[in-house]
Amino acid sequence: MYKIIQKERLHQIIYSMWIEAPQVAQSVQPGQFIILMIQEKGERIPLTVADFDRERGLIRIVFQVVGKTTDELSTLEEGDKLFSFIGPLGKKTEIEDYGTVVTVGGGTGIACIHPITRALKEAGNKVISIIGARSKDLIIMEEELKKASSRLIVTTDDGSYGRKGFVTQVLKELLDQDKSIKKVWTIGPAIMMKVTCETTRPYPVETIVSLNSIMVDGTGMCGSCRVTIGKESKFVCTDGPEFDGQLVDWEEFMNRLTRYKLQEKRSWEIYQEHTHLCTCGRRTN
Ligand SMILES: Cc1cc2nc3c(=O)[nH]c(=O)nc-3n(C[C@H](O)[C@H](O)[C@H](O)COP(=O)(O)OP(=O)(O)OC[C@H]3O[C@@H](n4cnc5c(N)ncnc54)[C@H](O)[C@@H]3O)c2cc1C
Ligand code: FES
Numbered sequence: 001m002y003k004i005i006q007k008e009r010l011h012q013i014i015y016s017m018w019i020e021a022p023q024v025a026q027s028v029q030p031g032q033f034i035i036l037m038i039q040e041k042g043e044r045i046p047l048t049v050a051d052f053d054r055e056r057g058l059i060r061i062v063f064q065v066v067g068k069t070t071d072e073l074s075t076l077e078e079g080d081k082l083f084s085f086i087g088p089l090g091k092k093t094e095i096e097d098y099g100t101v102v103t104v105g106g107g108t109g110i111a112c113i114h115p116i117t118r119a120l121k122e123a124g125n126k127v128i129s130i131i132g133a134r135s136k137d138l139i140i141m142e143e144e145l146k147k148a149s150s151r152l153i154v155t156t157d158d159g160s161y162g163r164k165g166f167v168t169q170v171l172k173e174l175l176d177q178d179k180s181i182k183k184v185w186t187i188g189p190a191i192m193m194k195v196t197c198e199t200t201r202p203y204p205v206e207t208i209v210s211l212n213s214i215m216v217d218g219t220g221m222c223g224s225c226r227v228t229i230g231k232e233s234k235f236v237c238t239d240g241p242e243f244d245g246q247l248v249d250w251e252e253f254m255n256r257l258t259r260y261k262l263q264e265k266r267s268w269e270i271y272q273e274h275t276h277l278c279t280c281g282r283r284t285n
Contacts, residue, residue, distance in 0.1 A: 001081035001082065001083070002019050002020055002021050002036075002081060002082040002084070002085040003019070003020040003079065003080070003081050004017050004018070004019055004020075004076055004077065004078050004079065004080050004081070004082070005018045005019065005020050005058060005078065006018040006078060007076070007077060007078050010062065010140045010141070011137055011138055011140065012137075013064055013065040013074075014062065014063070014064050014065075014108060014138070014140055015062070015063055015065075015073075015074050016050070016060060016061070016062045016111070016140075017060070017061050017062075017063075017073075017076075018053075018058045018059070018060050019036075019058065019059050019060075019061065019082065019085060020057060020058060021034075021057065021058070021059045021085045021087075022057030024049075024052075024059050024085065024087045024088055025052050025053060025054050025056075025057045025058055025059050026054060026057070027088055028049050028052050028059065028087065028088040029088065029092030029093070029119075030049075030092060030093045030095065030115035030116045030118070030119040031048075031090065031091070031092050031093030031115070031116055031210065031241070031242055032048075032049055032087065032088035032089060032090050032091075032092055033046050033047060033048045033049060033087065033088070033089050033090050033241060034046070034047060034049060034059065034061070034085055034086060034087030034088065034089060035047075035084075035086045035087065035089060035215065035218045036061075036073075036082050036084060036085045036086070037082065037083045037084040038069065038072055038073055038076070038082055038083060039083045040083050042069065042072070042083065043068070043069045044084075044215070044216065044217075044218070045069050045070065045073075046089070046212075046215045046218060046237075047061045047062075047063055048061075048111070048112035048187075048210070048241075049061070049087070049088065049115065050062040050111035050112060050114055050115065050141075051114060051115060051144075052115070059085075059087075060111075062108055062111030062112075062140065062141070063108060064107065064108045067264050067267070067268055068264075068267045068268050068271040071268075071271070072271070086218065089218050089219075089237060090236075090237060090238070090240060090241045090242075091238075091239070091240065091241075091242065093116045093119065093185070093208075093242060094242075095116075095119045095120060095123050096123060097123050097124040097125055098120075098125055098182040098183050099125065099126070099180055099182050100125065100126045100128070100178060100180045100181050100182060101120055101125050101126070101127055101128075101181065101182055101183045101184065101185070102127075102128045102129070102130065102171060102174060102181055102183075102184045102185070103116060103117045103120065103127060103128075103129045103130075103149070103184075103185045103186075104129075104130045104131075104132075104167050104168075104171060104184065104185065104186040104187075104188070104192075104196055105129070105130075105131045105132075105145070105167075105186075105187055105188060106131070106132050106133065106167055106186075106187075106188025106189060106192040107133060107138065107188050107189055107192075108140070108188075109186075109187035109188030109189070109192070109210075110131045110133070110139070110140050110141055110145065110188075111140060111141055112187040112210060113129070113131075113145075113185060113186075113187045114141055114144055114145060114148055116185055116187075117129050117145060117148040117149050118147075118148035120185075121148060121149060121150060125150075126150045126151075127148075127149045127150050127151075128149065128150065128151045128152075128153070128174060128181075129145050129148070129149035129151070129152045129153070130152075130153045130154075130155065130167045130170050130171060130174075131145055131152070131153075131154055131155070131167070132154070132155040132156065132157070132162075132166060132167035132188075132192075133156060133157070134156065134157045134158065135156050135157070135158050135160045135161070136156055136160040136161035138156075139154060139156065139161060139162070142154065153170050155167050155169070155170055166192075166195075167188075167192065167196070168192075168195050168196055168198075168199045171184070171196065171199055171200070172199050175199075175200065175203045175205065181203075181205055182205060182206070183205055183206045183207075183208065184196070184200055184205055184206070184207045184208070185207075185208045185209075185210075185242075186207065186208070186209055186210075186245065187209070187210040190212070190250070190253060190254050190257060191254070193209040193210075193211075193245060194245075194248075194250045194254075196209075196245070197209065197245035197246055197248070197250075200245075200246075201246060206244065207244070207245040207246060208242050208243070208244065208245060209242065209243060209245035209248060210240070210241045210242050211225075211227055211236045211240055211241050211242075211243060211248070211253065212236075212241070212257075213225040213226075213227055213236045213253065213256060213257065214256065214257065214259070214260065215236070215237055217237075218237045219237065219238065220235045220237060220238035223235070225237050225240075226256075227240075227243070227248065227249065227252070227253050227256075228248075228249035228252055228253075229243050229244070229247045229248055229249070230244075230247035
């Protein structure tokens with residue numbers, strides 16, 4: 001069983017948890033993810049590894065409450081145990097000394113870009129990080145990202161903190177000013193990754209995205225996470241999650257993300273009917 005060692009609420013609907021999972025912590029690399037189950041009959045949900053501590057055998061996950069399982073996960077407390085925690089899954093990020101690189105994180109993608117940013121800096125790169133959210137309260141892990149990168153730029157859509165505007169506006173300015181930028185990584189909502197790729201397309205920089213397609217088994221057997229990359233079918237769980245963003249069929253990817261909307265809505269309704277929301281924010285039976 002996988003014990004929750006530390007829990008922190010980073011925002012009203014964003015939580016960080018350190019989970020005891022020594023085998024995963026032993027071999028995990030930046031860019032990889034895990035699939036967890038809260039209980040035996042629960043749903044399997046994939047989450048990116050936001051940090052790890054090999055010595056203490058711990059894995060950090062950061063998740064946003066978007067539906068039934070993430071809501072249920074948010075109600076667990078320190079000391080509670082998860083039924084399963086499988087990983088590390090997916091391919092690791094290709095970390096090399098490229099020179100100057102940019103990492104871009106949006107929403108919970110800020111947490112996912114963190115270990116990649118740190119590893120790129122440790123490999124000798126000058127890493128400029130841009131993190132963005134709708135407003136100040138949604139900017140998470142700022143201190144960690146500051147430490148992990150050579151330079152950090154924060155943006156908010158409403159201007160309540162950092163630069164006003166989107167991460168892509170800052171990225172375009174950087175690409176115009178600094179011709180030594182070799183590569184860009186971007187993780188966040190699908191639309192943000194798509195627009196980042198449109199921004200970098202006129203420049204000679206490779207753009208890597210981490211796709212969050214709907215997964216079931218996470219081992220390349222079910223086909224749920226299929227995406228089209230440069231006319232070839234790929235499975236995000238085994239061939240990814242990172243791909244060359246310029247080759248992604250974004251329309252198909254975004255359509256497939258919404259294919260279970262009705263079932264997700266129904267599952268949420270049934271869950272709410274059978275649970276009670278306490279004034280402390282915790283849902284109980
Ligand atoms: C490789 C990978 C890494 C991810 N990393 C993170 C992370 O670090 N933090 C985070 O907050 N979220 C992450 N996600 C998304 C996360 O898995 C979903 O938010 C979660 O599964 C939603 O479950 P739910 O029951 O709460 O919501 P639901 O109501 O079931 O779904 C809400 C939305 O979440 C997505 N989703 C639902 N089920 C799955 C599934 N089995 N696999 C993937 N997406 C699904 C769909 O877009 C859906 O519309 C990642 C997804 C993938 C594929
Ligand atoms: S999740 Fe089943 S093939 Fe990728």
